[in-house]
Amino acid sequence: MSSAGEGLSRPLPEQVRLNVVDLAATVLGTLPAVSVPPPLRGIAKFEARKRAKLGSAPIAAQLENDKKFRELVAESVAAGWPELVASLADGHVPPAADPVLVAAAAYLTRPPGWEEMIELARSDLQQSAAAAEGSEREEVVSRLREQLAAQKSAAKEESDRLREQLKLARSENSDLRRKLHDARERAKAALARTEEMERVAEEARTAAVAAGNAGESELRRLRERLADVEKQLEASRRAAREGRSLEDARIRVLLDALQDASAGLRRELGLPATISRPADSVAAHPGERxxxxxxxxxxxxxxxxxxxxxxxxxxxxxxxxxxxxxxxxxxxxxxxxxxxxxxxxxxxxxxxxxxxxxxxxxxxxxxxxxxxxxxxxxxxxxxxxxxxxxxxxxxxxxxxxxxxxxxxxxxxxxxxxxxxxxxxxxxxxxxxxxxxxxxx
Incomplete structure (x- = not known):
């Protein structure tokens, strides 16, 4: 073991320090009260799980400055890892050993070259940390690439959806154009019929003037005919303005007449408002039909x-x-x-x-x-x-x-x-x- 005055030029790596403090806290709980260093007697009363957490700084300081306490902890380490401590005492570091355990054992037992062993462990830990950081960076890059691929796929799907919507809009636009063309054609036909009716009305007026000398009764007849033509002309103009044809108006008048006639016939024959269906009397028709x-x-x-x-x-x-x-x-x-x-x-x-x-x-x-x-x-x-x-x-x-x-x-x-x-x-x-x- 080295003397108490020896020390490190740099602090222990954090992982090694935590491991050393944890070992010392475990040994501290097993020491008799007279063997516990005075600065650590209050900490020794803590529960085992709180000892290393709450007394970390005092335990680390005691290990650094109290050779006797450090040797007590080192004996526990030698009993727990005899092969590792023996190998370090011979100046050999096992190639497969955990760098944290090697550094902790070297710090506590102080074999020849223990400072170099700790520095070597520090270098191994730094390399492991760098490798872990590189692996994490690669994982982040891979995750970002996956997200980019997903975004590209989503963008493509959105593009396809918009393309389909555009195709549908174009189809609807084509249908609207066709309907507009049909409406214009119907409007032209209605206008032509209006002009024809105006021509007929003009002819009727001319005939009425020419037949004015034929008598009062003939004049009244011509005036009535003229009035009828003018009414038809006005109805045609109104139908043209409303986007309807004269034939539609005539069909509507015919349908109304048929409806009134059917209602009158129903009242005349005394038919009921509701009639039974053939299926309502199916039991009365067992034969062939x-x-x-x-x-x-x-x-x-x-x-x-x-x-x-x-x-x-x-x-x-x-x-x-x-x-x-x-x-x-x-x-x-x-x-x-x-x-x-x-x-x-x-x-x-x-x-x-x-x-x-x-x-x-x-x-x-x-x-x-x-x-x-x-x-x-x-x-x-x-x-x-x-x-x-x-x-x-x-x-x-x-x-x-x-x-x-x-x-x-x-x-x-x-x-x-x-x-x-x-x-x-x-x-x-x-x-x-x-x-x-x-x-x-």
């Missing part, structure tokens, strides 16, 4: 998503739904009661939106008692009688409809679909109705 004409398919396949939308747009169409076939396709994991309630709720919204006559048929052959089903407004609910399946009731509903009425049957049952197709109805897969209900 002529099949209805085919529903327009509009060149769409049975699984085309637009098929159901086009069918619902047909005036006075009757939509017949195979209830359990739809519910078991869409939500078969629910109980039958929950399936019926969910279908009724969804069909209520569709009926309110489209105002289409709807009839839902459920299989009631195996029911032990009547089932209470709250049918929404505009939706008819039927259960097949005992001994009868829902498929037969669906076919009976198709038969009772008058020839020519449009009928669509929603069912994925192939036998049902083929039979109603032969009867003139248009089959629709259950998946299309479920998709339409989900969209609604």
């Amino acid at each position: 002529p099949g209805v004409r085919g529903v327009p398919a509009r060149a769409l396949a049975d699984d085309d998503p637009q098929l159901l939308d086009q069918l619902l747009a047909i005036p006075q169409i009757h939509l017949i739904i195979d209830g359990y076939n739809v519910t078991k396709t869409g939500y078969g994991t629910l109980t039958l009661a929950d399936q019926r309630n969910r279908l009724m709720t969804n069909l209520g919204g569709l009926a309110a939106q489209t105002r289409v006559e709807m009839t839902v048929v459920f299989d009631g052959a195996e029911l032990n008692a009547p089932v209470q089903v709250v049918a929404p407004r505009g939706v008819r609910v039927l259960f097949s009688d005992p001994g009868e399946i829902a498929d037969d009731l669906i076919r009976q509903l198709v038969r009772v409809e008058p020839p020519g009425r449009a009928i669509a049957v929603v069912s994925s049952d192939r036998e049902v679909a083929e039979s109603v197709r032969r009867m003139g109805a248009r089959p629709v897969p259950s998946a299309l109705l479920l998709r339409r209900l989900g969209r609604a």
Whole structure:
């Protein structure tokens, strides 16, 4: 061991100092009270985990200035690391040894050349710190590169999105230009008709002047004709200003006349405000009836998503739904009661939106008692009688409809679909109705 007066020219590396203080704090807790240096007696009473933290500076100063205390700690180190202490005493530093442990053991045991051993450990620690800093820097650079790549990818996606939006805007602009062209053409046609009417009015005025000598009655007749022409001219001008054609005005007048005539005919015949549908009396029509004409398919396949939308747009169409076939396709994991309630709720919204006559048929052959089903407004609910399946009731509903009425049957049952197709109805897969209900 070296003398107490020997010291380092530079402070111990921080890691080595902490290790030395931790070793001394551990030994301090094992010393008898008489062997504890007076400056450290208060610290020796601390808990082991607080001793090194709170008494770091006093313990380090005592080790530096108190040879005896340092030798007590060195003995503990020699007992714990005998091979390392022996190797250092011979002047050899084990190549695989931790630099912190080597420096701590050299500082406490003071073998020959211990200062150089500490400096060597300091150099190793600095190199390790530099390597760690370089590794951290490389990690930061790699992370920044990843962030840059992500930003480039996001920028490319944003660019693609903007490009698609520009393409869509151009397409909409093209449509608007086409519509503007059509509007201009209609305006030109209306102007031409106006000019024609003005020419007719001018001719009528000339004829009226020429026929003025023909008598008062002929004059009144010509004036009435002139007034009619002028009224038509003013109506034409007003329609042109409002972007409407004279034909549109005439059609509107014709429709109003037809509506008034139909209302008067209904009052004359004493017809009720609401009439029953053929499906309401299906039980009274068990026999065969002529099949209805085919529903327009509009060149769409049975699984085309637009098929159901086009069918619902047909005036006075009757939509017949195979209830359990739809519910078991869409939500078969629910109980039958929950399936019926969910279908009724969804069909209520569709009926309110489209105002289409709807009839839902459920299989009631195996029911032990009547089932209470709250049918929404505009939706008819039927259960097949005992001994009868829902498929037969669906076919009976198709038969009772008058020839020519449009009928669509929603069912994925192939036998049902083929039979109603032969009867003139248009089959629709259950998946299309479920998709339409989900969209609604």
